[in-house]
Amino acid sequence: MAMTPAAASPQSARIPPPGTPGMSGLATLAVAVVVVAALYLGREVFIPLVLAILLSFVLAPVVGFLRRVHLGRVPSVIAAVLLALGVILGIGGVIGLQVADLAKNLPQYQTTVQQKIEGLQQGVLGRANDLFRRLSHQVSEAQNKADTASGAAAGARGPGGEAPKPVLVKVQEPDPSPITLAEKVLGPIVEPLTTVGIVLVVVVFILMQREDLRDRIIRVFGANDLHRTTVAMDEAAGRLGTYFLAQLGMNAAFGVLIGLGLWTIGVPSPILWGVFSALMRFVPYIGAFISGLLPVALAAAVDPGWSMAIWTAALFLIVEPLFGHVIEPLLYGHSTGLSPFAVIVSTLFWGFLWGPVGLILATPFTVCLVVLGRHVERLEFLDVLLGDRPPLTPVENFYQRMLAGDPDEAQEQAELLLKERSLSSYYDEVALKALQLAANDYQRGVLNPQQLDTIRSLTQSLVEEFASRSDEEPEDDRKSSEKGEAEGSLAEKAHPKNEAVPGEAPPPEQRPPIWRGEAPVLCIAGRGPLDEAASTMLAQLLGKHGIGARVVPHEAVARGNIRTLDVEGAAMVCISYLDISGNPAHLRFLLDRLKRKLPGRPILVGLWPAEDAILTDQTLRRQVGADHYVASLRQAVEACLDVLRQECERAPQQPRLSVVPQADDETARV
Numbered sequence: 001m002a003m004t005p006a007a008a009s010p011q012s013a014r015i016p017p018p019g020t021p022g023m024s025g026l027a028t029l030a031v032a033v034v035v036v037a038a039l040y041l042g043r044e045v046f047i048p049l050v051l052a053i054l055l056s057f058v059l060a061p062v063v064g065f066l067r068r069v070h071l072g073r074v075p076s077v078i079a080a081v082l083l084a085l086g087v088i089l090g091i092g093g094v095i096g097l098q099v100a101d102l103a104k105n106l107p108q109y110q111t112t113v114q115q116k117i118e119g120l121q122q123g124v125l126g127r128a129n130d131l132f133r134r135l136s137h138q139v140s141e142a143q144n145k146a147d148t149a150s151g152a153a154a155g156a157r158g159p160g161g162e163a164p165k166p167v168l169v170k171v172q173e174p175d176p177s178p179i180t181l182a183e184k185v186l187g188p189i190v191e192p193l194t195t196v197g198i199v200l201v202v203v204v205f206i207l208m209q210r211e212d213l214r215d216r217i218i219r220v221f222g223a224n225d226l227h228r229t230t231v232a233m234d235e236a237a238g239r240l241g242t243y244f245l246a247q248l249g250m251n252a253a254f255g256v257l258i259g260l261g262l263w264t265i266g267v268p269s270p271i272l273w274g275v276f277s278a279l280m281r282f283v284p285y286i287g288a289f290i291s292g293l294l295p296v297a298l299a300a301a302v303d304p305g306w307s308m309a310i311w312t313a314a315l316f317l318i319v320e321p322l323f324g325h326v327i328e329p330l331l332y333g334h335s336t337g338l339s340p341f342a343v344i345v346s347t348l349f350w351g352f353l354w355g356p357v358g359l360i361l362a363t364p365f366t367v368c369l370v371v372l373g374r375h376v377e378r379l380e381f382l383d384v385l386l387g388d389r390p391p392l393t394p395v396e397n398f399y400q401r402m403l404a405g406d407p408d409e410a411q412e413q414a415e416l417l418l419k420e421r422s423l424s425s426y427y428d429e430v431a432l433k434a435l436q437l438a439a440n441d442y443q444r445g446v447l448n449p450q451q452l453d454t455i456r457s458l459t460q461s462l463v464e465e466f467a468s469r470s471d472e473e474p475e476d477d478r479k480s481s482e483k484g485e486a487e488g489s490l491a492e493k494a495h496p497k498n499e500a501v502p503g504e505a506p507p508p509e510q511r512p513p514i515w516r517g518e519a520p521v522l523c524i525a526g527r528g529p530l531d532e533a534a535s536t537m538l539a540q541l542l543g544k545h546g547i548g549a550r551v552v553p554h555e556a557v558a559r560g561n562i563r564t565l566d567v568e569g570a571a572m573v574c575i576s577y578l579d580i581s582g583n584p585a586h587l588r589f590l591l592d593r594l595k596r597k598l599p600g601r602p603i604l605v606g607l608w609p610a611e612d613a614i615l616t617d618q619t620l621r622r623q624v625g626a627d628h629y630v631a632s633l634r635q636a637v638e639a640c641l642d643v644l645r646q647e648c649e650r651a652p653q654q655p656r657l658s659v660v661p662q663a664d665d666e667t668a669r670v
Helices: 023-041 043-068 073-122 124-154 178-208 210-222 226-265 270-280 287-291 293-302 307-332 340-354 356-375 377-386 394-403 407-417 423-443 449-465 475-483 490-494 531-544 585-597 618-624 633-650
Strands: 521-525 549-552 572-577 603-607 628-630
Touching: 023 043, 023 340, 043 073, 043 178, 043 226, 043 340, 043 356, 073 178, 073 270, 073 293, 178 210, 210 226, 226 270, 226 307, 226 356, 270 287, 270 293, 287 293, 287 307, 293 307, 340 356, 340 377, 356 377, 394 407, 394 423, 394 449, 407 423, 407 449, 423 449, 423 531, 423 633, 449 531, 521 531, 531 549, 531 572, 531 633, 572 585, 572 633, 585 603, 585 618, 603 633, 628 633
Parallel strands: 521 549, 521 572, 572 603, 603 628
Antiparallel strands: none
């Protein structure tokens, strides 16, 4: 038997206090700390290894193409690695030549820089500098007076009464040996070359034994669930491959466009800045703007005026937003599956651990973590925190916003969902299910009466906001359905949808007299605290399909009040229940009272939890005695429309007036 509001009050229920973290949580935290420390301390080993793995993702399509042209495994791998090495050396050579040429011409820009500094000093900056100089002079004079007074008091003097004179000391360094000179010259070069060599060697072995490594990883981590492991590896490989290819193409195009723009403006070494911009753009969000600082500074040093610097800054401010916010979303959209916040946080984290290399590797690493979170249950929090999928379903979001007393955000979410589904689908799949969560929490004692009243009133006001909206499938959704698109939006993937209610009620002149009133359907709320809100939704949907309805609270059909119930013009009764707790006795008694009050009227029972036993158990349905049982508002509206159509077919046809012209067209016969 369902619990009454009094019995379900929070005072009668107790919620257990939250438990303390167990050993598993502490062990997970300890493992995370150890992993982070190992990544930081072992970065000299991990960085080449990770670079090799990521480079193998980039070269794998090249190796596959060469193997398809029957070049063989070993020649294909060697050719792909040599191609990558040639590209790296070519880019390095171009950067070196451009830097050398720029360094040779830097003295020529010294005069221009000095003139601009003098011009700034004579302007507003100069006046501000004079003000600060006078202030600092006054402060220094006061400090000198204090120092003089303290020195006189101390009497710090030498033997002859004079202050000691400082002694000049000169350090003579010996001439560097050939070994020391070689270390200074080759030291900065040896480490990058060593890293490149290690990366290329590891890449060769990975590409040579890619299938063997894949099978070993599956054996170690996923032998018990081959399907999930295979799906996770395929998803990670697909996302990383798409990300690298798309980023490589986009960044190359960005660098070419920047180089051409700087060449047109007249900035020296445009190739250098184009390559530098393309490489820096691998750093999310801020890389492109950082790469624009040096060209702007160089343009300011080259041009006697400020026009070149302004044009250079405008070039970066226009091209980067164009690529980042227009071209990239059109080309590959959410290919990484990361939220912008996750990209920023991962960039800061990996940049702290591994420096500049970590900035470039941040996004690929985070992609792998998100894939793990989607396929490993214990790591699901990674997908929630870092992924781009909605953290809350529409049902949970609706309930949370109503619980927080914020109906505006709930309505905003509803407007987004209603762009791709009907109003009845939104009520069935989002609003009713959220009310079920609230009703369950109230019965468990989680919600207090004040919170329940807030949810009830806010839901009623939200339903009233949709009074002018028709219940039909959106035009855009019909077009996408006709095209047979398999993928929906994020909101649709987060929760399914039903189709809109088909058809409309017959016109009033074709209905039986009892169905012609303003409200021929009585929508009676169950005895649950939120059943009246569900009845309000049903009454609104019936009105949108041509059948008037009015909502009756459960107190009006109680044993002591049903005698005074106004049933004039009622042709059908619809009862709404969010929960009857598996005991239909009170529902059977309610139907007995309604049958005595409204003999011969069809009665429909809507049990919105679709898994209720009454919907499937024929014995329970016969015991309750209703004429129709439905599990959704859409089915309830369809059932009412079917009953009305059947009544229209059984009703005697009214005589129709027809005018028959006479022979002389002057009189008429009815």
